[in-house]
Amino acid sequence: MTQKTWGSVREQLIKRVGQNNYTTWIAPLQLRELNNGVAHFTVPNTFFGDWVSRHFGDHICQHLTAAGADVSRLEFSVSRTPAGPDTAAPAPQPAARPVLAGRGSAEDADLPGAPLDSRFTFDSFVVGKPNELAHAAARRVAEGGPVTFNPLFLYGGVGLGKTHLMHAIAHELIAGRPDLRVLYLSAEQFMYRFIQALRDKQIMGFKELFRSVDVLMVDDVQFIAGKESTQEEFFHTFNALVDQNKQIVISADRAPGEIKGLEERIRSRLQCGLVVDLHPTDYELRLGILQQKAEHYRGQYRGLQIAPGVLEFLAHRISTNVRVLEGALTRLFAFASLVGREISLELAQDCLADILRASDRKISVEDIQRKVAEHYNVRLADLIGPKRVRTIARPRQVAMYLSKHLTTRSLPDIGRRFGGRDHTTIMHGVRKVEELMATDSQLADDLQMLRRQLEG
Numbered sequence: 001m002t003q004k005t006w007g008s009v010r011e012q013l014i015k016r017v018g019q020n021n022y023t024t025w026i027a028p029l030q031l032r033e034l035n036n037g038v039a040h041f042t043v044p045n046t047f048f049g050d051w052v053s054r055h056f057g058d059h060i061c062q063h064l065t066a067a068g069a070d071v072s073r074l075e076f077s078v079s080r081t082p083a084g085p086d087t088a089a090p091a092p093q094p095a096a097r098p099v100l101a102g103r104g105s106a107e108d109a110d111l112p113g114a115p116l117d118s119r120f121t122f123d124s125f126v127v128g129k130p131n132e133l134a135h136a137a138a139r140r141v142a143e144g145g146p147v148t149f150n151p152l153f154l155y156g157g158v159g160l161g162k163t164h165l166m167h168a169i170a171h172e173l174i175a176g177r178p179d180l181r182v183l184y185l186s187a188e189q190f191m192y193r194f195i196q197a198l199r200d201k202q203i204m205g206f207k208e209l210f211r212s213v214d215v216l217m218v219d220d221v222q223f224i225a226g227k228e229s230t231q232e233e234f235f236h237t238f239n240a241l242v243d244q245n246k247q248i249v250i251s252a253d254r255a256p257g258e259i260k261g262l263e264e265r266i267r268s269r270l271q272c273g274l275v276v277d278l279h280p281t282d283y284e285l286r287l288g289i290l291q292q293k294a295e296h297y298r299g300q301y302r303g304l305q306i307a308p309g310v311l312e313f314l315a316h317r318i319s320t321n322v323r324v325l326e327g328a329l330t331r332l333f334a335f336a337s338l339v340g341r342e343i344s345l346e347l348a349q350d351c352l353a354d355i356l357r358a359s360d361r362k363i364s365v366e367d368i369q370r371k372v373a374e375h376y377n378v379r380l381a382d383l384i385g386p387k388r389v390r391t392i393a394r395p396r397q398v399a400m401y402l403s404k405h406l407t408t409r410s411l412p413d414i415g416r417r418f419g420g421r422d423h424t425t426i427m428h429g430v431r432k433v434e435e436l437m438a439t440d441s442q443l444a445d446d447l448q449m450l451r452r453q454l455e456g
């Protein structure tokens, strides 16, 4: 009875916490027993239990109660042995596995890392122009040879694959050397562990643990901006590992120089290694990702057909981020299988109307011109006017480039909106920016930021 209840509660929790959280945090939970109002779960490590309790405890309790179980409290204990066979329901398949400790003294403790998502591998990462540098750098780190750049700093907008690449590095390193102590966690988890250690007067243990790893990966480091003591501790951990020549991989939603509230010494340390960004996806990359995921789903939903042109349509229309793209495809397959129909263009338009509408928010050439003028501090009239000085011509080209990429206007049409310029002038501007982007990282950063702001 309890396992059955848990089975149905788990299904409801997918909707409540989202697929990603579910796969990472809920699927690996094993319900051991329900006793005197307490639900006992087995978890991979203490940190995991703390995290689930803090973030999802209330949801789990509520859903168990709603399903008729008498639960007022949850308890988590660490499983040292694999769970036994479960007769009432299949044991949850952990899609994520925690990063575990290697051998030795301080090393006997479980590393306080977040679980790795087993789907985030290099194999499942689609490489295109916008992410090829980040991918190459991640591959290099994953080879595990001598440390050549430290840290590797990956940054980019929401849902562009930073976490995916970090997990892929960890998987690869561990596969090559299972004894390697690879610690992956988010900056928020780092802070949480640090505060907990302070509270429990375990700070020496905390320091020892973090300094005993071979590879440290910290996701979303922008989170520690403005948090002084955490930054201080992070700085010391960072230095100690660099001194020992241990690899560090960091991710953030923006470049080190753009993270406000970060101490200068940390900023400069973060810039010491290799800083690479994941650019917003382009059409080809989106199509590649959709094709790969569709292939995967075709295996899962046997017999489900996709009409030609549907993936191209989605790649064209959904340009926000990969997470949204994936979500759209998941929903499309689930819906089509439910109604037993082929995935046609009409079905896609029907079933994804809300996503398509949200992605459809039109950006106008005028919006772009205004934003670019503001960013480069030039007058709008000058941006559109005939002046040719570099301080105005370059922002103008940036605005042309963005107009080409973010609107559906034709080149002659864009030309008309830039003071009646010829379409060849617009083409030249677009090419110039494309060329410069490869060598001028400031320009590439500007473009990414403007794009993010415009796309909201």
Ligand SMILES: Nc1ncnc2c1ncn2[C@@H]1O[C@H](COP(=O)(O)OP(=O)(O)OP(=O)(O)O)[C@@H](O)[C@H]1O
Residues within 6 Å of the ligand: 120, 124, 125, 126, 127, 131, 156, 157, 158, 159, 160, 161, 162, 163, 164, 165, 253, 289, 322, 323, 326
């Ligand atoms: N190039 C890619 N190939 C295949 N899947 C991708 C790619 N880029 C992103 N994804 C998928 O998109 C989803 C979001 O990626 P991820 O979580 O790595 O983004 P992120 O950059 O860490 O975002 P956030 O800033 O929100 O943490 C994941 O499911 C990931 O597998």
